[in-house]
Amino acid sequence: MPVDGRLARGDATRQAVLRRAMDVASVDGLDGLSIGELAKDLNLSKSGVFAVFGSKEELQLATIDAANAIFTEQVVDRVPASATGVDRFSELCERWLDYSEKRIFPGGCFFFHTSAEYDARDGRVHDALVARSRNWTRLLVDTLRAADVDDAEQVVFEVEALARTANAFSVLHGSPDAYRRARIGIRARLAELR
Template sequence: MSPRRSVAETRLTRDRIVERGVAAASVDGLEGLTIGQLAADLGMSKAGVLGHFGSKEALQLALLDAAAAAFARIVWRPAELEPPGLPRLRAVCETWIDYLEHERQIFPGGCLFTTAAIEFDARGGPVRDAVARLHKLWRRRLVAEARTAVATGDLPRGTDPEQVAFELVGLFMALNQEIQLFADPNAAQRTRRALHRLLATAEHQQ
């Protein structure tokens, strides 16, 4: 076997572990994920799984990075093409709803970041720090778009961008719960109604 092929196969195996790990963690949580079950699902030994990461904590961090990349691809990139401010913020909300409703293959247990935020909010350590960092990065992006919407007059003067981002995050955490815990078929539409009130244009609020 050539060194190049060996590296490629190692990378492919690592990617398989991460893909399966993200799906499992969305159901069982990052802490609830067991190396033994993950190894069994993949037809590998526990040592074979851990050999690619070194520790369960390193695996958890790799799963968060992979989930963040998937979230960015599904939620942010399609909306990124819209004009900055309110048009982009509305587009982000639509792709965010679609992500929570339909991305069962990647996240069968719902949004991994929502699960991880609840699971690690009272813990310390690198995984908790990584979860908090990713949530803060996303919230800053929402704040930036809300601030642009205020500057362009699409949201009323005096609107607090931080408050807009705070309420958006709360709405989507609620949406994830309504879908996952209650299987509410009206959850997405309820969210859209709440978004319409929150993101009403300056013209409608004057």
């Protein structure tokens, strides 16, 4: 049975809108997303974009999911399967800093910006960001626990603080050495664990 061309076009529209929405949200936040503006940017009809997502909130949630898929591909999936324990944790941190530093999204790490935007709000968008953040932190903590690291939560807290600061200094201040400094701090902390 032949595939309906409308389904393929709808999927192509969805992917194009999500790619643009991730870039916009990384700079302007999830509240900065507008179905009308995205349609205009991509030379699509507003009604066509609305038909794909149905509401701004659904667009925001789909954008979070799409950004998480890219984060997973760029960070988690690039860690060699052979890496274990503290070495695996170190690889996760390196890939995480690479992802932010390379500006996969123009605003740096998509989740630093959007999480700050929604940290004191209620609702489905907030809950989706919290769930994603908890999953990432759990992965980091579990990786250290598997290596029998004492107080894995403290180590992850410190590493996340360094990575977030690198992203902020790079984006806000244009600091050319923010990621280098974060790497120095993370490596020193991990050297204590080895």
